[in-house]
Amino acid sequence: MAQNNLARNIAEEPKTYVSSPEQTPDEVATKQVHVATKLQISPFEKLLIVSGSVILTVLMLLVVSSKIALSNAQHQLQHVDTQIVNVRNDNTNLNQQIGELQSSSRLEKVAKQGNMSLKNANIRNVTK
Template structure:
């Protein structure tokens, strides 16, 4: 039973001295961490840095929102531009169909008009 107690006492005990040679004895020093007090300047610097960081985060978020809104408006304008171009193409095609000589001849015959070549003049600048 004494041996069990001896083993327990060795397991619980932490060695604080390290002996390398019989002449030298080296002791380990344990450092206890101490909390350092912050100066007024350091506190002010931390507060200003935190405020600046918060402002920069808000600026980044607001610029991302503005960018996405601008992209949405650009897409909307692009789709409107495509629609107007399609309408212009359709209207040009209708103008071409309405100005065709066969159509004009047909309308002229229905109205009792005729085409005489001696009344046609070519004008150039």
């Protein structure tokens, strides 16, 4: 509780005591109590405040630019992923077409149109 009263005393204006008729003006001036005085900021403290503010501003800008770069990288990654999916779909479609074109029924049909015949002795299976 004593600390609360101390805070109130500091916030108050300087007090002057009532002088008695026997006191001189010099004695009255020495009895004035100045509780709260404003401290001056030294040049070093000003330099610290300014440099701290500059560093803080630079760090904030760095964070914002990093977020923008991250967002752009994610956008590019999404674009590349979309291209990969499209190429895989194209490859699947082309593999399906290759399977259809290599089917034995189709090959026999093309052979009949070209007046060719199929001899099992001439067939070889080649794998990679």
